[in-house]
Amino acid sequence: MSQPSPRPHLTPQFCFNQTALRDFLRTSRSTIDDSITQNLNALLTPSAKPFDPASTAVRRLDAPDRSIPRAACDEFRERVLFPSWKVRSDVLDYCAGVATSPDPDDPDSVLRQVEDDRARERVVDERLDPYSGRYFPQEARTESLAMLMRNERAVEKIIRSRTWGLIGERCGLKSDSAEDAFMKWRKTQRDSS
Structure with missing residues (x-):
């Protein structure tokens, strides 16, 4: 299973170094969200059912069942996906605060x-x-950072929506939006601390 993104040391210098900031966001997104299909496929237990030689006698036109057990999905969301989203949200929130502060x-x-x-x-x-x-x-560099934060938040929203759609499809989730589910998870994390 993938690991959540490590949290960078948050300083104004980190935010104003737009290359480092973009690299962190890009790396975090690529290891979890951009490769969500591979991450979800890794949750499937290979050869859960033994091979049946009779299965080759009939041509199947329907797609194989690719649904993932609920427990594996829940663990992936709780231990990898949401913590990575939290780290990125914290970075975006911190840098947005730096962008609106006097410099x-x-x-x-x-x-x-x-x-x-x-x-x-x-x-x-x-x-x-x-x-x-x-x-x-x-x-000013704060104006440039503020524009970058607006763009990155828009990218984050699109990526989360796409990721959540794939998780819903493979794990059988039909409920909350990505943001609603993430906010519920954050609230449970705060309540348990």
């Missing part, structure tokens, strides 16, 4: 202030050069 350590803040002051002082005659009035201020 006194922004190395480019002085440079941006100088560029903004220069742009305000510039005299522009758009009749001579219609493009001279253009000014594209450099965005």
